[in-house]
Amino acid sequence: MRKRFLGLVSAAVLVLSFLPGASAANAAAHSVCIDPGHGGSDTGTSGGGILEKDLNLDVASELGAILSANGYGVFYTRTGDISLGNSARAKYCNSVGATILVSVHHNGSSNPATDYSTALYQKRIDRDLARAVTGSVSTALGIPNKGITQFASGVLVKSDMPATISEGYFLTNPDEQSRLNDPGRDYRYEEAQAIYQGIVAYLASQ
Ligand SMILES: [Zn+2]
Numbered sequence: 001m002r003k004r005f006l007g008l009v010s011a012a013v014l015v016l017s018f019l020p021g022a023s024a025a026n027a028a029a030h031s032v033c034i035d036p037g038h039g040g041s042d043t044g045t046s047g048g049g050i051l052e053k054d055l056n057l058d059v060a061s062e063l064g065a066i067l068s069a070n071g072y073g074v075f076y077t078r079t080g081d082i083s084l085g086n087s088a089r090a091k092y093c094n095s096v097g098a099t100i101l102v103s104v105h106h107n108g109s110s111n112p113a114t115d116y117s118t119a120l121y122q123k124r125i126d127r128d129l130a131r132a133v134t135g136s137v138s139t140a141l142g143i144p145n146k147g148i149t150q151f152a153s154g155v156l157v158k159s160d161m162p163a164t165i166s167e168g169y170f171l172t173n174p175d176e177q178s179r180l181n182d183p184g185r186d187y188r189y190e191e192a193q194a195i196y197q198g199i200v201a202y203l204a205s206q
Helices: 002-017 024-028 052-069 086-095 124-141 174-180 187-205
Strands: 031-036 073-076 100-107 117-121 145-150 163-170
Touching: 031 052, 031 086, 052 073, 052 100, 052 187, 086 100, 100 124, 100 187, 117 124, 124 145, 124 163, 124 187, 163 187, 174 187
Parallel strands: 031 073, 031 100, 100 163, 117 145
Antiparallel strands: 117 163
16 A cells, blocks of 8 residues: 555656756646547447447546546546547537546547547647647657647537647557557556646646
């Protein structure tokens, strides 16, 4: 127990030491509604033996842990493998009054070579957040940045706050599949860290 606690503390210190822009005072004023895409009977895309709904939940959980460790408020639309409509996701985030909404997804294509990062937006107020997230993810993961794409998802349309859907990379790409199945390196954590840094950069710019 004690060892686990110390491990968490040192992880938090490590995260903070990489983020000179993140101050605890600012963090406490902001909360992030994290929305792991799909769930239940809706699996999303798949590849390398991994379902998108599970990957989304893993990355979202890592993201929430990083945000909490840095003093941000965190809400989740789902923490388990359940089906949830897009309207319900947006309504929940509205009801808790989150500062921003970040939906975690991954892309899929019939062409296995396709791989890039993009972030979806719908409202005008979504655009800067979407830009910050996809920029950070593409840089951290070393994949092309396709920029932001307008998309009328209910999560984006019905949310009151700036919101984005991060489509971090293509789960159908063999390079990404071997990264995700690499026992020696935690790429899910690295992606969560990248989304976190995009969030911090966005909030600092407001
Ligand atoms: Zn998806």
